[in-house]
Amino acid sequence: MTGNRLAVDGGQTGTRLRLTDPSGAVLEEHEAPGVLTDRPILPQVAAFATELSERSGRPVGELALGLSGLTPAASRPDVLLAAVAPLGVRRVALAHDSVSGYLAANGTATGAMLAVGTGVVILAVSETSVAKVDGWGYLVGDVGSGFWIGRSGLDAAMRAFDGRGEPTVLEAAARDRFGALDELYMVIQGDERRVSIVASFARTVIESAAAGDVVALRVVRAAAAELAHSATTALRRTGWVPGTPTRVGAVGAPVTRSALMKGALAAALATEAPGAQLASPLGEPIDGVAALLDVAPRSPLAASILVASA
16 A cells, blocks of 8 residues: 555545555545536545545545446546645556445445345356346346335335325325425426435335334335346356355445345345345445455456556
């Protein structure tokens, strides 16, 4: 490590920053707003990094960024390096959050990783190859994600409100959260953080399922089945053979903070991918971000990490 290291875990709901010294000891931690994917992302990240460095009065020698929804336009480590060079940064590593999530869940061991947050992405790694599944955003993908669960819960609430669906406590929960249900769609659509708002309702859905609401439980089980199917697909694409023991690490609040969700996912994996075992992550997502700077060139993951040095 060269100087202090800043790890930035950039998601749509929130951004987490952690500054460590060369020994790995934490110097500063900070929560920032989520990145807005409808505008240039790297300047937002550079602004977050600058704010933390200026507030702490500490220089930054290396910066690692794990980014949700990494697009070709944002895949410019040279642009990121130029933006943060005034902080003292001499080296940056940039990767999709599926890669940093994998490092947090499994280290460099083979297996699969489920990163379940506002969105969802699955990565499987063998000795020689990498396969990514989903991560396509809330409009056309992210199946089983926080947004998907939250949106499904709100759909159930509106169906109950209209009389089109079964009664569910989600109707009252949505009203308590957003106000009059006949105005809910305008409240959500009128907020620039509408994706995060919908995703935040996932916690209510999962808690309602744990309390016994059958409609919410159906949503949770459907999400788990979709996640298991995506994980199985990714594993098969790397050459994994069903019945072979393999590790499936999961990161993200919807799974790690809910015994119900974790149990539903383990059961779905047992059916969908015999031999795959759901495992607790080795670290937090921010730990995986920091590890981007340490991946060996021979690792199959190295090709997915963009590095620039001054």
